[in-house]
Amino acid sequence: MKVHFISPDGETTQTVEAKPGDNLLEIAQNAGQPLEGTCEGQMACSTCHVIIAKEWFEKLSPASEDEEDMLDLASGARRTSRLSCQIDLTEELDGLVVHIPAESRNMQGI
Template structure:
C-alpha cells in the first residue's frame, strides 16, 4: 500500500499542511492527527456538520458522490459550497492522492485545536 498525500489549506488560505495517509484512512482522522480545526463532534456518525471541508474544485470529481444523508447534513453546514463534503465520509484511496481541502472560515473547533 502506498502513501496518500492530502493537503489541508487554512481558512484564510495562507497556510497549507501536507499530511500522509494510508489507503482506507478517514479524512477526518487524518485532519485531526495533523492538528486541523475539524471538530467531528459526532465521531463520524453523520449527525453533525462539524467536519465540513471544501474540496478543491480540481479534485471534487475524483470523490464518490455524497449520499443523500450527507447532502442533508451539508445543508446545515455554515458556509457550504458546491464542493463541500463531510470529512468523516471521505475514505482515502490511491485515486485521491494529492487531494486538497480547505478548512472553512466558518469552522469553529470547540475542542480547542
Template structure:
C-alpha cells in the first residue's frame, strides 16, 4: 500500500498508509492529522490547504480553475500549495510529502 508523509505545523513528520483512491484530506482525517476540511471536500473552502514538497509538485495533475480560486483565499499560499481534497492517491504517489501551513482560514464561518 502506498504511504505518504505529513509534516505537521511543529515540524513533526508523520508517515501514514495512503490507500489508493482516497484524497489527502481523507487520509489526514483517518490519521488524526490537523486538517479541517470544513466543506468536506466539495471545493468550497481552503481549509484543507497543504504545501506539496517541491519534488512532488510537478508530478501532480494541474489544479483546476475552481481549485485555484479557492487557493486564492488560503493563508500562507506558496508556489506548491494545493487543496488536499483535490489530490487523489495513486500507486505513483507512494511517498507523497505535504506540509501543513501555519494557519488556515475558514470562510464558511466568517
C-alpha cells in the first residue's frame, strides 16, 4: 500500500510503501519527513501533528479525547489534523494523503 506525503509548500510529494499495521509516524520518520514524535507515541506532545486530506479523514478511526486535547496544543491545527502516532494503517487507507504542516518543517530547521 502507498502513503503520499505533501510538503508544507504543497509542491513536493513523496510516496512511500507501507503495510497494514504500520504506524504513520514511523513511516513518516523512516521516509525522512520532518516529524519529531518527541513523546514516542505517548500522546504527551503534538510534534507528530499532520493534516489528513479531507477525502481521507473520515476513513480514519475517530481521535480519542486525549488526542483531541493534544491537537488543541498543535500549532497550525485544522479540522482534519491528527497525531500521526495514533494512526495505524489499514487496507482501507491505501493511497492516504498526508500534509506536513509548516510548523513541523520549522521545528526541524528545514
